[in-house]
Amino acid sequence: MLVYVHPVLGAAALALLLYAAWQGIGARGRPRNRARKLAAHSAIAPWAFAAVLLTWVAGGLSTHFLRGDIDFAETNHFGLGSTLVTLLGLSLVSSRRMLRGSVNAREVHVWIGVAAVLVAAAQAFTGLRITP
Numbered sequence: 001m002l003v004y005v006h007p008v009l010g011a012a013a014l015a016l017l018l019y020a021a022w023q024g025i026g027a028r029g030r031p032r033n034r035a036r037k038l039a040a041h042s043a044i045a046p047w048a049f050a051a052v053l054l055t056w057v058a059g060g061l062s063t064h065f066l067r068g069d070i071d072f073a074e075t076n077h078f079g080l081g082s083t084l085v086t087l088l089g090l091s092l093v094s095s096r097r098m099l100r101g102s103v104n105a106r107e108v109h110v111w112i113g114v115a116a117v118l119v120a121a122a123q124a125f126t127g128l129r130i131t132p
């Protein structure tokens with residue numbers, strides 16, 4: 001039963017991340033909604049990143065202690081999960097720069113975020129493939 005804790009946590013973390021991304025992209029739609037969507041995105045995105053980090057740690061622990069059939073850091077899911085954590089770390093750094101006024105950081109942040117969402121989709125897919 002414990003082996004399912006990580007996948008459930010992972011699904012929740014990815015849902016939160018997608019919601020945060022949706023708000024961010026939505027801010028680029030109707031100007032009328034921009035301030036509200038940016039505020040929602042800025043409030044949720046750091047929590048989504050924290051949830052993904054926690055899930056990464058839980059996945060490693062779960063693999064090491066509960067799964068006799070896979071070794072730690074053996075799977076594609078590990079590589080993608082680590083890439084996702086790195087991309088979100090860069091999202092956080094670029095968001096700090098954009099709030100200090102960098103226009104470049106604002107553009108780069110969006111593209112890093114889009115890459116993170118694509119990796120997140122692959123993360124769910126590879127996770128399902130190794131679910132017992």
Ligand code: HEM
Nearest residue numbers: 003007010011059060062072073074075078081127130131
């Ligand atoms: C935030 C998203 C996620 C991250 C960062 C993440 C990260 C990880 C990491 C680092 C591992 C260790 C892999 C290894 O050592 O080779 C792992 C294991 C695993 N992950 Fe994920 N994962 C995520 C989402 C998911 C999802 C959505 C599922 C399934 C639907 C899933 C299913 C699994 C399974 C089955 C394992 C093996 C451990 C176990 O059976 O509990 N993961 N994950």
Ligand code: HEM
Nearest residue numbers: 021024025038042045046049088091092095110113114116
């Ligand atoms: C660690 C994760 C993230 C953090 C901390 C974060 C934070 C922020 C912050 C503080 C802003 C600026 C808000 C403002 O100007 O008031 C922003 C804007 C934005 N973010 Fe993120 N974000 C993260 C991840 C993502 C992801 C995954 C996406 C996915 C596409 C994304 C897309 C956007 C977009 C489209 C904007 C609006 C840019 C603009 O039109 O000016 N962010 N983010």
